[in-house]
Amino acid sequence: MSDLYSGTDLFSEFDRLQRQIASMFGGFPSSIRSGRFGAFPQINIGSTDDSIEVVAFAPGVEPKSLDVSIDKGLLSISGERAAAQPPTAGDEMRTYAQERFVGSFRRVIELPEHADPDKVTARYTNGCLTVSIGKREASRPRAISVQ
Incomplete structure (x- = not known):
């Protein structure tokens, strides 16, 4: 047992190993x-x-900077998020860590075949963009009466 466990936290070692493997493969899903x-x-x-x-x-994204589109079965959401507080000219702040994403972004989501691109609504409330895509009539569940 002493050969495998050298007094460090074993779970921390597994976490470190997982991060190293993920970085080796470039974060592939x-x-x-x-x-x-x-x-x-x-x-x-x-x-x-x-x-x-x-x-x-x-x-932190302004609704007017969002672009939502559907083309060939792909839902595209793009936009830009500005910095929360732009630095003033006299600031000499050096950033040591920055976790908040700032800049342009784009996400593309493949929609199922039964999505109807003519029935789409989008609304932005409290930082959440909700896109609702209707389903084609033929794909909706329906009750069939037995005779």
Whole structure:
């Protein structure tokens, strides 16, 4: 046991190893449905009987800077997030760490075949962009009566 465990926290070592492996592969996703680490905006995708719901979490983005489009089955969300507090000319601040994303962004999401690009609504509330894409009539569930 002493050969494997050298007095350090074993879970910390596993975490360090996982980070090293992820950096070796350039942050490639572990599956097709996985997103990039650090992708902006982060998204949730779900569906109801009538629609596909995409929620993009984009705090600090002005709604007028957002561009939402659908082309050939791909939903594209792009825009720009400005700095929260632009530095003044006399500031001599040096940044040691910056975790808040600033700049242009674009996320592209492949939609299922039953998405209807003619039935799309988008609204931005409290930092969340919600895009609702209707489903084609033929793909909606329906009750069939038994005779």
